[in-house]
Structures are given as C-alpha cells and as structure tokens.
Amino acid sequence: MIDLRSDTLTRPTDAMREAMARAEVGDDVYGEDPTVTALEERVAQMFGHEAALFTPTGSMANVLAVASVVAPGQEVLCESSAHIARAELGAHGAITGLTMRTWTAPRGQVDLAAIEAMHAPDMGPFFVRTAAVSVENTHNFAGGAVLPLDDLAALRAWADTTGTRLHLDGARLWNAHVATGTPLADYGRIADVMAVCLSKGLGAPVGSLMVGSADAVAEARVRRKRMGGGMRQVGILAAAGAYALDHHVERLAEDHEHARLLGEALGLDPADVDTNIVVVERPDAQAFVSAAADQGVRIAAVGPRTVRLVTHLDVSRTDAERAAGVLASLA
Numbered sequence: 001m002i003d004l005r006s007d008t009l010t011r012p013t014d015a016m017r018e019a020m021a022r023a024e025v026g027d028d029v030y031g032e033d034p035t036v037t038a039l040e041e042r043v044a045q046m047f048g049h050e051a052a053l054f055t056p057t058g059s060m061a062n063v064l065a066v067a068s069v070v071a072p073g074q075e076v077l078c079e080s081s082a083h084i085a086r087a088e089l090g091a092h093g094a095i096t097g098l099t100m101r102t103w104t105a106p107r108g109q110v111d112l113a114a115i116e117a118m119h120a121p122d123m124g125p126f127f128v129r130t131a132a133v134s135v136e137n138t139h140n141f142a143g144g145a146v147l148p149l150d151d152l153a154a155l156r157a158w159a160d161t162t163g164t165r166l167h168l169d170g171a172r173l174w175n176a177h178v179a180t181g182t183p184l185a186d187y188g189r190i191a192d193v194m195a196v197c198l199s200k201g202l203g204a205p206v207g208s209l210m211v212g213s214a215d216a217v218a219e220a221r222v223r224r225k226r227m228g229g230g231m232r233q234v235g236i237l238a239a240a241g242a243y244a245l246d247h248h249v250e251r252l253a254e255d256h257e258h259a260r261l262l263g264e265a266l267g268l269d270p271a272d273v274d275t276n277i278v279v280v281e282r283p284d285a286q287a288f289v290s291a292a293a294d295q296g297v298r299i300a301a302v303g304p305r306t307v308r309l310v311t312h313l314d315v316s317r318t319d320a321e322r323a324a325g326v327l328a329s330l331a
C-alpha cells in the first residue's frame with residue numbers, strides 16, 4: 001500500500017529514533033528538561049518571537065495561541081475551511097469561550113475586503129467584538145495552498161490600524177517556506193502568535209509549538225497544565241522534533257514535486273499544486289477512494305465529493321510514480 005491519506009502517517013526514521021534515545025531529559029513541568037527548553041528557544045528564534053511552548057498536538061498549540069489573543073466572549077475571524085473551524089471539534093468555543101465567523105475564499109486565501117466588512121469593533125458589553133483574525137499557511141483543506149506574503153503583510157497593516165491581533169496556523173509553514181523561499185522570520189513577523197507542527201511533513205512522531213511573546217507563552221504554559229498538557233521527560237519527543245528541523249525541512253521540496261506529479265495525474269495543472277497536498281473533486285469521493293485502495297493506493301475522502309492526497313517522507317519517487325499511474329487510470 002502507498003499511503004497518501006496524510007503526512008501525519010510518517011514513522012520516525014532510525015536516525016531520529018537514535019536522537020530520541022540519546023536525548024537529555026528532565027521534568028518539563030518543573031522547567032527542567034533541557035532538550036525541550038532548547039527546542040522552544042530554537043523555534044521562537046526561527047520566527048523572531050520571544051518564546052515558544054512545546055505541545056503534544058497542533059490542535060492544542062492552536063487553542064493556546066488563539067486563546068492568547070481572544071478573550072471569552074470575543075471572536076476570531078477565519079477562512080471557512082480553516083483547520084481551527086473545521087477540524088478542532090469546537091475546542092476554541094468549548095475551552096476558550098470564543099466565537100468564530102468565517103469568510104470563504106478560493107484556495108483558502110486572505111480576503112481583506114471580506115475581513116474588513118466582517119470586522120466588529122468594540123460596541124460595548126452587549127456585542128461580540130472581533131479580537132483576532134486567523135490565517136492558515138499552508139492551507140490544508142484548500143489543497144496545501146500557500147498564502148502569499150504580500151497578502152499577509154497587507155492583512156498585518158490593516159490589523160494594526162484596527163487593533164486586531166493575528167494568529168497564524170503554521171502547521172505546514174515549513175512547506176510554504178520551502179516552496180517560496182520566504183524566510184521563516186518573515187512569516188513570524190506578520191503574526192502576533194502562531195502554531196507550528198513537527199509531526200506533519202517533518203516526520204516527528206509527536207509535537208507542535210505555540211510561538212509568541214514571553215507573556216503570552218507564560219500564560220499558555222499555565223493553560224496547557226490546566227488542560228492536562230503538562231508533560232514530564234518529554235525531551236525524547238522534543239529530540240525527534242529537533243532532528244526533524246535539522247534534517248527534514250529542505251527535503252520537503254521532494255514532497256512538493258511528488259504532489260505535482262499526482263495532481264497532474266488527476267487532471268490538475270501542476271502549477272496549481274503549491275506544496276504537498278492535492279485536493280480534487282470527484283462525484284463520489286468514497287467510491288474513488290475505494291477504487292484507488294483496490295489498486296494499492298490509500299487516499300482520503302474529506303467531504304462527500306472531495307478527495308485529498310498528501311505526500312510525505314515515507315513516499316518515495318517510485319511510490320509517487322506508481323500512485324500517479326493508478327490515479328490516472330481512475331481519473
């Protein structure tokens with residue numbers, strides 16, 4: 001089976017496992033795990049922020065990040081197929097007590113005119129006010145689409161005029177960085193707070209980080225503990241993340257090439273495949289998924305008529321070529 005359901009399916013490589021086994025550890029709830037602390041400092045610095053916090057999942061990093069800029073009773077605006085709206089199962093409402101409103105844009109892009117029209121200023125205690133806008137780069141359900149830096153910069157400029165905070169769901173920001181050559185710090189600069197994942201294309205088994213100001217991260221550290229997310233000798237996991245940052249970022253370009261191959265086999269213009277995710281519409285997504293599985297290619301239905309394929313570390317060029325052949329025969 002060639003498994004293209006998600007880039008979360010990667011298994012730690014032997015070298016990554018060795019790095020995990022060698023990691024120096026301590027009790028991170030006491031702030032005594034040197035490997036976790038080093039990873040947090042490294043990632044904060046990569047994005048030009050003051051601090052970062054290691055979390056078990058991207059969802060937790062997003063909840064902590066958004067909660068640092070949106071108070072209970074306030075709202076965050078995001079694109080309608082954003083992961084925080086579609087796949088975090090109401091956590092932001094249930095845990096933080098915030099509300100969300102969404103705009104819809106092709107390829108999950110920033111629609112500044114829509115955001116301006118939706119923005120709700122402070123009108124007193126009887127109305128929900130817009131505290132933050134959240135953007136996702138790359139955009140998962142929009143087929144790994146990259147948000148252009150110019151659009152993000154325009155959003156940042158608008159946000160500054162209205163006192164709106166910006167959250168960046170950067171679960172796959174590494175892919176955007178490799179696809180465009182945009183420095184990570186340039187992405188960091190547009191966001192007040194962000195979340196990044198090590199357990200997607202980078203191939204770590206677990207681990208994400210919330211990134212932001214020292215105050216926001218200190219507060220998030222308390223919230224993480226309250227959510228049951230205080231972890232102990234977790235340096236063995238942080239070591240996998242550090243290994244991934246050392247060895248698995250630049251190779252994402254191969255995943256992007258493989259995704260273009262698959263996109264072309266499915267009738268897309270390869271130029272429309274920005275990174276490692278391909279999303280296509282089929283009249284019956286489940287039937288298409290089953291037909292591919294019958295020929296040894298696992299892909300995912302993410303809607304009744306929507307199919308998603310994701311390339312990753314465990315998909316070789318040969319796998320991608322074989323999968324492309326199968327998909328072309330079904331297309």
Ligand SMILES: Cc1ncc(COP(=O)(O)O)c(C=O)c1O
Binds near residue numbers: 058197
């Ligand atoms: C864009 C995006 N954000 C956040 C997450 C959440 O990550 P996790 O599955 O680690 O909670 C995902 C997971 O696929 C994602 O695609």
